[in-house]
Amino acid sequence: xxxxxxxxxxxxxxxxxxxxxxxxxxxxxxxxxxxxxxxxxxxxxxxxxxxxxxxxxxxxxxxxxxxxxxxxxxxxxxxxxxxxxxxxxxxxxxxxxxxxxxxxxxxxxxxxxxxxxxxxxxxxxxxxxxxxxxxxxxxxxxxxxxxxxxxxxxx
Numbered sequence: 001x002x003x004x005x006x007x008x009x010x011x012x013x014x015x016x017x018x019x020x021x022x023x024x025x026x027x028x029x030x031x032x033x034x035x036x037x038x039x040x041x042x043x044x045x046x047x048x049x050x051x052x053x054x055x056x057x058x059x060x061x062x063x064x065x066x067x068x069x070x071x072x073x074x075x076x077x078x079x080x081x082x083x084x085x086x087x088x089x090x091x092x093x094x095x096x097x098x099x100x101x102x103x104x105x106x107x108x109x110x111x112x113x114x115x116x117x118x119x120x121x122x123x124x125x126x127x128x129x130x131x132x133x134x135x136x137x138x139x140x141x142x143x144x145x146x147x148x149x150x151x152x153x154x155x
Contacts, residue, residue: 023058023114033147036083036154040076043084043154045147046118048110050098052141053088053121053150057081064113065103077117084119087153092146094121 026034026044033045035055046054057080059073069077081099088094098120102109 021062021111021114023111023116024060024062026058027060032144035087035147035151036080038076038080040073041080043080045143045150047143049139049143050120051122051126052139052146053092053094055084055088055119055150056116057084057119058114058116062113063115066101066115069115081117081119083154084150087150088119088121090153091149092121093123095124096122098122 023044025031027037027042031044033047035043035045040061041057041059043055043057046056057077059069059077061069061073063069063073066074085094085097085099088097099118101115101117103112103115105112
């Protein structure tokens with residue numbers, strides 16, 4: 001058995017599960033993980049990050065595919081990605097990024113019916129023995145602390 005101490009997970013475990021779209025509900029409910037709100041899109045921390053600082057850019061409009069987005073949404077989404085990269089570099093000294101989207105469940109989209117783009121910061125040597133041998137990822141900082149660091153550079 002593999003045990004990793006992550007006490008903040010209890011909030012997810014014990015919280016009621018949404019029956020509606022989490023991306024539609026987040027801005028309505030002032031989700032504390034939201035980093036920035038703009039006219040057509042918002043940026044939010046990923047609740048299940050690959051690395052510390054893993055964020056997403058999401059259109060407010062409930063669309064499942066990139067081709068369903070209008071020009072204003074696309075421009076703003078890519079503008080927010082650019083702002084996140086800059087903020088994460090400043091706040092966390094990221095050395096690289098994986099940026100992309102999974103369109104459709106077969107492509108790996110966990111929430112396939114609401115398009116979103118991932119911004120995943122990377123550092124030299126950030127893959128260590130834990131994911132390779134233990135099949136376990138380690139996030140070394142509480143998500144709200146990371147959120148606050150990044151948000152300071154988005155203001």
